[in-house]
Amino acid sequence: MESDLIAVRGLRVSFGSDAGVARVLDGVDLTIRRGEIMGLVGESGCGKTTLARSILGILPPHATRIEAGEIRFEGRDLLGLGEKTLASEIRGRAIAYIPQDPFTAFNPVFTIGTQIDDLMRFKSPLLRGGALSGRDRRRQDRARVLELLRMVQLPDPEGVLRKYPHEVSGGQRQRLMIAMALLPEPQLVIADEPTTALDVTVQAQILTLLKRLAREHGVAVLFTTHDLGTAYEICDRITVMYAGQEVEEAPVASFFDAPSHPYTRKLLDSLPSSENGIRGIAGEIPRLIDPPSGCRFHPRCERATEECRTTRPPPEAVAAGHTVRCHHPLEGGA
Numbered sequence: 001m002e003s004d005l006i007a008v009r010g011l012r013v014s015f016g017s018d019a020g021v022a023r024v025l026d027g028v029d030l031t032i033r034r035g036e037i038m039g040l041v042g043e044s045g046c047g048k049t050t051l052a053r054s055i056l057g058i059l060p061p062h063a064t065r066i067e068a069g070e071i072r073f074e075g076r077d078l079l080g081l082g083e084k085t086l087a088s089e090i091r092g093r094a095i096a097y098i099p100q101d102p103f104t105a106f107n108p109v110f111t112i113g114t115q116i117d118d119l120m121r122f123k124s125p126l127l128r129g130g131a132l133s134g135r136d137r138r139r140q141d142r143a144r145v146l147e148l149l150r151m152v153q154l155p156d157p158e159g160v161l162r163k164y165p166h167e168v169s170g171g172q173r174q175r176l177m178i179a180m181a182l183l184p185e186p187q188l189v190i191a192d193e194p195t196t197a198l199d200v201t202v203q204a205q206i207l208t209l210l211k212r213l214a215r216e217h218g219v220a221v222l223f224t225t226h227d228l229g230t231a232y233e234i235c236d237r238i239t240v241m242y243a244g245q246e247v248e249e250a251p252v253a254s255f256f257d258a259p260s261h262p263y264t265r266k267l268l269d270s271l272p273s274s275e276n277g278i279r280g281i282a283g284e285i286p287r288l289i290d291p292p293s294g295c296r297f298h299p300r301c302e303r304a305t306e307e308c309r310t311t312r313p314p315p316e317a318v319a320a321g322h323t324v325r326c327h328h329p330l331e332g333g334a
């Protein structure tokens, strides 16, 4: 579709280990439109980070196999691009990354200013025109850096540039990461659980900021989280993954009001509430070395039939922009 920025289709990724081969992504589809915030939710180990890393082209090379599929970004299949093109044109430029723990993303022995200068030396949008001298480019970039540090509400931006990463707080480091992600003017930012390392009040501030800046800059965001409350706050649409397969994709309102997949329903029911307390989902997350056939959720699903055991359901549209992979979808969320 015209407005699709990225379309992942049929992606299969496996990791080899002494215990066997784990198919960690098993035919995953994901579509992100220009300028939208897409939440990727699911329990720990369902493959969110692996999908994010596949898009960025930073899967661990050892023992990883991309077995099938494509990742179309603005029409180009990223899986067909060489490392040189990915490094110079895509990663950190057209697609930026905000990691879970911003501390490990900084080099402790250089000031923040030096590290931002390095980033701009390679990824500045001004390099694309190529007409500016090095000095003019640096001067204009410095002005843009200070403007973005102000936008992410860092006090004393000039002072921050002189500091070392350990001299600023965790929340400030994550604000810096947001600024650094936006500086190259990307079309897509991948934010992988960007606030898990922060306390709750700072988390809320950072997420509000990320949403506002993404909107202002017209940037799409792939936001991975296991926290549905957070997804509700900031996402336009949500894709749910279960054990390496996507099972449902919906605009945020239909996701919460009328989930179609029994797993989504159970995820929503497992949110703590004063009536229900904390309810888990019965059964166990499958081992990916030896996953269930057909729909991987079938062993935990009361609606499962023989068809679910043998055949993975194709994506079915249940409403505008809302698709589900289930042979026996819920109607009206129940």
Ligand SMILES: Nc1ncnc2c1ncn2[C@@H]1O[C@H](COP(=O)(O)OP(=O)(O)OP(=O)(O)O)[C@@H](O)[C@H]1O
Pocket: 015, 016, 017, 022, 024, 042, 043, 044, 045, 046, 047, 048, 049, 050, 051, 060, 226, 288
């Ligand atoms: N380098 C690796 N080698 C082998 N297995 C891996 C590797 N990285 C991840 N896995 C396995 O792949 C599966 C998916 O992991 P992934 O980190 O993508 O899940 P996730 O949904 O992001 O989880 P979390 O929310 O805990 O970060 C897990 O079973 C994990 O153990």
